[in-house]
Amino acid sequence: MKELLTESVYFGMVLTLVCYEIGLSVKRKVKFPLANPLLVGAVLIILVLLALDIEYETYQASVRPISFLLTPATVCLAIPLYRQLRLLKKYPLAIIGGVLSGVLTAMVSIYLLSLAFGLTHEEYVSILPKSITTAIGMGVSQKMGGVVALTVISISISGISGTILADIWLKLLRIREPIAKGLALGTAAHALGTAKAMELGEIEGAMSSLSIVVTGILSVIAISFFAPLI
């Protein structure tokens, strides 16, 4: 039975799609950032694999068709950016200036904290892309010799903590302009932050989703300078 299951290329695909669907319906019912289809789906799959004593490598091989779509999907991030180019042209200084300060703050603060915790190069470069969207962050981590799973986890922690703390933190710092709020959420907490920004308002949402891709591109450049430091 187990051999039959693991030898079928459909096993991993079916398992992944079903767990993702469950994650989607959990998200619809529970309004909490931890209940997102990525985390719920991944945890369910891990439980099934552990219960059936199937190794990650076996699973990974059978879901190759899904992984194959990652590059095309990342390329498609150009489409939302293109749709919002109008906004970028309207507020070029505030957007580029704001996102660039966020990206540089990310690089310097991650570098200093990694140094303080004595992290290895592998651990450091896995965390560097923590505030950019998973599609871009995973590629960066792989390219720099990081552990992709660690990168995915740091991206999730950043997205979740940023979303939960955004209200208090933005109020405390007196950030009140809708444009500034949206940019702050997208630059610090990528897609999860954007979901939050969309709840705040239309301008916040548009700014946040624009800043995800701008942050991703600027971070790729910044990381190539910062990665060799540890």
Next chain:
Amino acid sequence: MKYIKQISIILSICLIAELMEYYIPLPVAASIYGLVLMLLALTTKLLPLEEVQDTADFLLNHIALLFIPPTVGMMDGVEIMKQMAVPLLVICMVTTLLIMGATGLVSQAILRKGKKEEA
């Protein structure tokens, strides 16, 4: 038919991007070259948005699904996760707040300066 054409266009861009990754000696992943190529094709009107948008929107709506396999990979990294738990949580939470503050304050200052100059 529509989808076949859209998928072909997107995959062609990926193919060119992979060649760029191979030949350009920069630490940049193929997907970033592809993203920039796609943006250039759209802004120069070389590629009309309608030619790719249905497939692109479908992929982007379900992008979380594509991250599930690498996230499941954490089952192999239990040791590194255990050892990394504290630095990971501290670094990710602290820097997220710093980034949010920096971006918010700087963009707000630039916006308000612009408004003052207009007035």
